Amino acid sequence: MATNRTLTMIKPGAIRNGHAGAILAQIQAAGFKIIAMKYTKLSAEKAGEFYAVHKERPFYGELVDFMSSGPIVAAVLEKDNAIADFRELIGATNPADAAEGTIRAKFATSIGENAVHGSDSDENAHIESNFHFAATEMFA
Ligand code: CMP
Numbered sequence: 001m002a003t004n005r006t007l008t009m010i011k012p013g014a015i016r017n018g019h020a021g022a023i024l025a026q027i028q029a030a031g032f033k034i035i036a037m038k039y040t041k042l043s044a045e046k047a048g049e050f051y052a053v054h055k056e057r058p059f060y061g062e063l064v065d066f067m068s069s070g071p072i073v074a075a076v077l078e079k080d081n082a083i084a085d086f087r088e089l090i091g092a093t094n095p096a097d098a099a100e101g102t103i104r105a106k107f108a109t110s111i112g113e114n115a116v117h118g119s120d121s122d123e124n125a126h127i128e129s130n131f132h133f134a135a136t137e138m139f140a
Contacts, residue, residue: 003082004079004080006086006119007131008074008090008116008117010116011067011114011115012070014115020073024075026089030079032086035140036138036139038073038074038075038137051064076129076132076133082125083121090104094114095111095114095115096111104116
């Protein structure tokens with residue numbers, strides 16, 4: 001399994017606020033190579049499937065509603081130490097705790113509408129990449 005990839009989604013709020021281009025530019029400037037990318041919209045069913053690990057959490061319904069509320073950009077990113085480096089680039093889940101200059105500090109509006117997703121492990125990066133992309137859509 002690749003240890004140098006992560007899956008990101010630019011979430012509906014950041015897309016609506018016109019930040020997709022700036023977020024992608026910051027990702028590339030940080031040295032991540034985009035090896036797959038699509039502009040798409042999750043149905044409530046697919047959003048629920050993606051976040052199934054959070055099914056028992058009180059915010060699950062809100063998360064599914066938000067993630068299916070408009071288009072997203074999904075992308076697979078490649079870089080040495082991708083998981084940790086990307087989580088550092090995006091900042092803490094709650095933008096109130098995100099370090100200055102991070103993507104969430106700059107573009108997120110709340111913990112629920114936190115601009116971007118980043119995989120939390122190599123195993124989940126693999127699962128999440130395959131959720132959004134066929135092997136023929138990834139170009140290493
Ligand atoms: P993400 O990294 O995409 O993974 C799970 C998401 O659940 C997380 O970002 C947040 O957007 C959302 N989330 C986590 N905690 C809360 C919370 N307390 N209230 C609302 N949404 C949350």
